[in-house]
Amino acid sequence: MRILVTGAAGHIGSALVRALASRPGPAEIAATDLGAPGFDLPRVRSLAGDLTDAGFARSLITPDTGIVFHLASLVSGGAEQDFELGTRINLDATRDLLESCRLAGRRPRFVFTSSIAVYGGDPPDPVTDDTPPRPRISYGTQKLVCETLLNDYTRRGYVDGCSLRLPGVLVRPGAPNTALTGWISAIVREPIAGRDYVCPVRPDTRIACISLGRVVESLLHAADLSSDALGADRTVLLTGISASARQLWDAARPHARGRVSFEPDARIQAVMDTGCKATLSARAARLGFRHSASVEEIITEYLATLSPAT
Amino acid sequence: MRILVTGAAGHIGSALVRALASRPGPAEIAATDLGAPGFDLPRVRSLAGDLTDAGFARSLITPDTGIVFHLASLVSGGAEQDFELGTRINLDATRDLLESCRLAGRRPRFVFTSSIAVYGGDPPDPVTDDTPPRPRISYGTQKLVCETLLNDYTRRGYVDGCSLRLPGVLVRPGAPNTALTGWISAIVREPIAGRDYVCPVRPDTRIACISLGRVVESLLHAADLSSDALGADRTVLLTGISASARQLWDAARPHARGRVSFEPDARIQAVMDTGCKATLSARAARLGFRHSASVEEIITEYLATLSPAT
Structure with missing residues (x-):
């Protein structure tokens, strides 16, 4: 089996790749980012490329891809300053990956890093599982759109998705x-x-905050959770x-x-x-995510x- | 000024074009649909074309376009049966129109027909302004994504948007x-x-239901409402x-x-x-929408x- 990690040279991505490489098993870990992430780790293969190139994004989903960790994004300030680039990275590249999964027809677990940036407009304190997302920055908008699409791709059986709304890491x-x-x-x-x-x-x-260690643990947990436990709503708010x-x-x-x-x-x-x-998610606790x-x-x-x- | 109506040959679209043509004023009404809508009405110009052709969609926003009524869509059963076509019409074509508005730089009022199909997963009865949308069909997903994008395009000043979540018409x-x-x-x-x-x-x-007459009245009202009255959240649930x-x-x-x-x-x-x-929207009532x-x-x-x- 192949495990794909996008944004693998980033803060969370590189910690995730190290955690994956430390786990036993035969899975190959395909780590991709704009520059080749320089991992000297067993079973990790680095792939340099631009996710905004649809052909490259599509090439990343191979027939044996079982898990996708899609972490790559243009962060909040960047997406606010450059709307077109933010749209290409945060929205279009995610769609290209989802489409690639659909066309490959193998329904991989697709773990997507969303963000508490989906909340805005003076949300309640704490934000809970029942708080409607009202993004007030483009980054939060793009994350919310991808969550929404991931739910539908999951319902249709194209992927087996899980979006995590990450607090500040x-x-x-x-x-x-x-x-x-x-x-x-x-x-x-x-x-x-x-x-x-x-x-x-x-x-x-x-x-709302969380440590890098807890986020990596949460991503691995999201990859291991059963589809039944997740149910129809594949977006999980993490407690921060x-x-x-x-x-x-x-x-x-x-x-x-x-x-x-x-x-x-x-x-x-x-x-x-x-x-x-602050965020407080009873659902995350029930599903075994730790804060x-x-x-x-x-x-x-x-x-x-x-x-x-x- | 030009008023654009997409989906103008449809049930709601053709009633809207007739209502627009009956109002005094010099505005030209550009009515578009797959086949040329055959209106024999003053100031109405019919334009046949396929909105899934990005070039055609882009050509519809002219420098003097002041109001866009974007009604065209592949309806729920169709979008459920043909995912690719539904995505192209309901999501990509809307994005092409929004992008065209952004690039034209004139910030038209953009009235978008969303739907109560954004609610699913056994929502409360009645659904209210506080009910989080949880679409369980692709049509509802695509409508929710477009609402979310329209809010952000509005916040950034690219359009002056208003999405109406229509009950069954x-x-x-x-x-x-x-x-x-x-x-x-x-x-x-x-x-x-x-x-x-x-x-x-x-x-x-x-x-939840509403009559065709009330929907046409609501669309015209949405076009006339001030930006200040609408505020930051440009999605309005209509009472059904x-x-x-x-x-x-x-x-x-x-x-x-x-x-x-x-x-x-x-x-x-x-x-x-x-x-x-059923839907019950206190906000729609405050804004003057009638059910x-x-x-x-x-x-x-x-x-x-x-x-x-x-």
């Missing part, structure tokens, strides 16, 4: 990307790495604890050498103010991944 | 089409026309009174020469049983449109 390593939620990682990562950080939102700004910028910085501070200051950016602040502050227990747990998990040289 | 003239809800019109139309009718659902089967097959036949019977019998079709019955039985008052009112409206020769 931290701690993301490396340089900031264009995600509007990039601050939740940077406010931890930068001062711990000894760099000062100017946070673009107010200290009281809150967002509420974390304010202040709380994240307070938890990071004992381990930090850099400092944090706050200079709110009106555009980012507006999205955060009318977005999702992060506390901000401190998330920071502790991150510290354990750092080499002493960082 | 009756009485549709002519031969039955492939809509799963075709029975709500046929159970009235056929016996009144002197033909016997075999209804494909049980007598107690209920669905609950009508059972038995109630519809009872109301038609005094005017009928044909008879009705019931032979439930399992596929149609299943969609009706897990779909929307049908009773089954009898709907039948009376229909009888008034019939020529003595029918």
Whole structure:
């Protein structure tokens, strides 16, 4: 069997590929991203290519593909700035993959990373399984459209889908990307790495959060869940604890050498103010998905991944 | 100014074109459908073409297009039977029109006919403004996707959108089409026309309904509403009174020469049983949309449109 991972060079994707490679079994792991992800791992085959090229997207679904983890996307800020590119990556490329599955006729499990960006317009706090999605950014719109299509492709038997609405995932390593939620990682990562950080939102700004470890665990769980357990509605909201910028910085501070200051950016602040502050999913719990227990747990998990040289 | 009507040869489309042509004003009405709609009306120009041809769809939005009424679709049964064609007409063609508006840069009012088919999975009775859509047919999926995109295109300033979730519209003239809800019109139309009718659902089967006259009135109202009144959420559920097959036949019977019998079709019955039985929208009322008052009112409206020769 082949397991496909798109966005495999990303924060979540690369952690997922490492987790898949560490599991026993004969499955080949096809890891794809714009640049060839440089995994030196058994059974992992790297494939470089552009998912917005429909031919490339279509070529990724081979007759023996049993699981698709579709993680590739242009993140929130990027999709807001470049509507056409966001549409091509976040919407059209997903459709190309779904169509490829339909035409291949083998009904793979299709795990899709959606986002709490589907909520907007001042949703309840916490957001629950019953909260209607009302996206107020293009990224959230594109994710919601793909969830909706994935449900129908599943109902028709073209794929066996599961969309996970991910809370803000931290701690993301490396340089900031264009995600509007990039601050939740940077406010931890930068001062711990000894760099000062100017946070673009107010200290009281809150967002639903989850650790990278829990997300990888959730993706693997989503791949293993039975179709019967999932039922007709294939979108699962993951529980994300509420974390304010202040709380994240307070938890990071004992381990930090850099400092944090706050200079709110009106555009980012507006999205955060009318977005999702916390999520609580009884359904995710029933299905066996686990959430992060506390901000401190998330920071502790991150510290354990750092080499002493960082 | 130009007013574009797609699906102009259809039941709702042709009534809308006649209503538009009867209003004073200099606007040209571009009426398009697969075959040239044969309107002999002032200011109406008929354009024959296939909306699934992206070039044709794009050509319809001219620099002076101020209002788009996008009604064209492959109805529910057809989209369920032919997934590819349904996707092309109901999803891709809508995107082509939206893209054309975006590229033209003139932000027309874009009135889109969505449907209560976005509700499924045993929704509450009645469905209200707070009911989350959970489509269980491809037609409903495609309508929901277009609503979601229309909201984002509106937020970004590419169009000034308004989607109306239409209840079952009756009485549709002519031969039955492939809509799963075709029975709500046929159970009235056929016996009144002197033909016997075999209804494909049980007598107690209920669905939210509205008359053709109220729908045309609602479309015109949607075109005239201010952007401020609509706000950020551009999808409006219309109130549809609950009508059972038995109630519809009872109301038609005094005017009928044909008879009705019931032979439930399992596929149609299943969609009706897990779909929307009635809708009640406080928001539609606040915005000035009117609903049908009773089954009898709907039948009376229909009888008034019939020529003595029918």
